Amino acid sequence: MTAPTEIRQRAIALVEKLPEETLFKAVDLLEALCIENGVVTLGEETLLQRIQRRLPTDDQTRLTYLRQRNETGEITEAEHQELLGYVDRVERQDAERAEALIQLARLRNVELKTLLNEFLPVYTKPNAL
Numbered sequence: 818m819t820a821p822t823e824i825r826q827r828a829i830a831l832v833e834k835l836p837e838e839t840l841f842k843a844v845d846l847l848e849a850l851c852i853e854n855g856v857v858t859l860g861e862e863t864l865l866q867r868i869q870r871r872l873p874t875d876d877q878t879r880l881t882y883l884r885q886r887n888e889t890g891e892i893t894e895a896e897h898q899e900l901l902g903y904v905d906r907v908e909r910q911d912a913e914r915a916e917a918l919i920q921l922a923r924l925r926n927v928e929l930k931t932l933l934n935e936f937l938p939v940y941t942k943p944n945a946l
Contacts, residue, residue, distance in 0.1 A: 849913060861924055867917040868936060870910060876903070 835843055872880065883900040886892040892900065918936070922929045 845909075845913065849916075861921065864917045864921040864924070868914050868921065870914070872903075872907065872910075879903070880907075 832840070832843055871877070880900070880903045883892065883896055883903065886896060887900055918932050919929060922932050925932075
């Protein structure tokens, strides 16, 4: 079995070889693993960035287009695979956002419901007939 120091050096070497555009994904993955293992407590600013993160405009436009094509049944197999990739990405971001909300609630020592009210739009119940 490889010693922890060798594994860390290997991880660093792999990160250094990554193209710049994939570094964000690598950092997101590493942060998620740290959070999962209780290694790092992120600061409020970092948590807020994670909570407020959304797809870039170009990606959101493409996702909307692919969803529309899927709904009308006009989507190709390649587009369907691309759509599934976007869905996976959005679901991963949603899970990270939920974890960040939980951590921020702990950090601020408030109930999660309080933060949800701050970050999510308020939905009102329709009037009873």
